[in-house]
C-alpha cells in the first residue's frame with residue numbers, strides 16, 4: 631500500500647494543534663467537516679512524502695526530518711486552521 635507519510639503526520643498532530651488553537655480562540659469550530667478542510671489545506675502546504683508499507687503496518691515513530699521538520703508541520707496546520715476558522719464552509723451556527 632502506498633501512503634502519504636505527510637498525511638499520517640498531519641492527522642496525528644491536527645487534534646492537539648486545533649485544541650490548543652481553540653483554547654486561545656474561543657468559538658473556533660472543531661467539527662469533523664472543518665477538521666477535514668484544515669487537513670486538506672495543511673497538506674497542500676506541505677511536500678508529500680510517499681512510503682510503501684505492508685498492510686497493517688502502524689507508524690509508531692514520526693520522523694519529521696523526512697517532511698521538513700515539526701515546526702513546518704505545526705505552522706502549516708495553524709495556517710490552515712486560521713483560514714478555515716475565518717471562513718468555515720458551513721453555517722457558523724450549524725456545524
Ligand SMILES: [Zn+2]
Nearest residue numbers: 659661664725
Ligand atoms: Zn465546523
